[in-house]
Amino acid sequence: MTEEENVSINARALTLISHKLKTPLSIINGYSEAILSQAGKEKFSPFTSKALEEINKQGGKMSQLVDKLLAFNKVITAQHEGMEKQSVLLKPLIKECASKAITLEEECALPVRPQEDSSIKRGTFVEIDCPERLSVTANEEMLRLCVQELLANAIKFNNKMEKIIKVQCANHGDSISLSVRDYGAGIRPQDVNRIFEPFYQVDDFFTGQISGWGLGLPMVKRILDLHNGSISVVSDRGLGSIFTINFPVL
Template sequence: MTEKDTLSAKALTLISHKLRTPLSIINGYSEAVLSQATKEKFSPFTTKALGEIHKQGNRMSLLVDKLMAFNQVITADEQTLEKQPVNLKSVIKECAEKAIAQEGVAEKGLPAEQTGGVKRGTFIEIDCSSQLTLNANEHMLKLCISELLANAIKFNNKLEKTIKVQGTNHGDSISISVRDYGVGIRPQDVSKIFEPFYQVDDYFTGQISGWGLGLPMVQRILDLHRGSISVVSDRGLGSIFTLSFPL
């Protein structure tokens, strides 16, 4: 990295840190006031406005978190990257539980327990041997799986969403694939989705939120592990994203 890049990375980290405190105050207070809505008999407008403040506050917090994670991954160095043996099945399970729990917050701007249940029709099926161990940076591996799961949930308009995650040992590599039956990606967009800030047009995906940082981050993490990412997708039928880690 050049000196200028290092300075930009430092500035981004500092800005993100500084934004965290006011955002957590906005989110905390709006949630607390919103919980009084029925007792205090707020007007529909006040309740709606508070709900919107809370929703957008949560979105901003997620953006700040993602910017920080992106920055961390971009500035990481392959030579000094910490790796440890990771049990793949338990990592996938942890990420799946988190993805389902977060879905309610992202969509409604309210904690999942206030939105009528955690599952909301999303089912993540895991097919992976409990013996499968991968030598990787655990935090980054979780980021990869979480980003792919978040996309698989987000770019799917169906009421019932089924996602299949598979971990496979190929002898010389270990692959993790995430399959969804959502909107799919047009062939002309497939090569562009790994570019930072690239998002396919709203009208096609019916997109809920996002900044186009997830896949570039996953790509960079795979580069740091000397692995690769590939995608097979059919418009209207869904997508399969596959991560491959050399052994």
């Protein structure tokens, strides 16, 4: 069996698995939300309320993972030929992606405990330094996936109460660059060369757990390949990372 045939079979398998998971997840999430909406009318025990909230939360996380799997499959099977490209303004797209990433982070964030110091600044803040009219020629859907994933990663691998993410864009004449900088844990040297491999996961440094499929950065790399672009990373352990993507000027 050729490598191309293997890719095709794997892609079909991923699609089938994803669609098979979506139906039961939609039922789990729908019913748990419906029951939770009755909490004011029904007298649930503390245990029941907690259980329902956790079922709904984990169902939502699983739905996000399935959506990621479908997006990865769509990107990995895309071809240069026939891929629609257009001029896309970067700044509004980055703002949209940042807003979505922050919202998802807030939904998953742990509640503040009463004994914690309320004077400590908390939250996720994305600072954008990008010329208003700077644009790239790209497939808009894929570009959005690319930026969204870089921002989500910058937020996820940061255990600070206040998370600062800096996005900087520049026109270099023959290419347009977009850098995402975080001040989180950084990446271990042994992981840097492997983070673009499908299903490779870096341990979550502050919980010891692994989150996600290990598909986000390989998806970003594939999107850049489809646009004849590139991605690079500079990381200092304990100081954070800078991911830079480059698109050629067409």
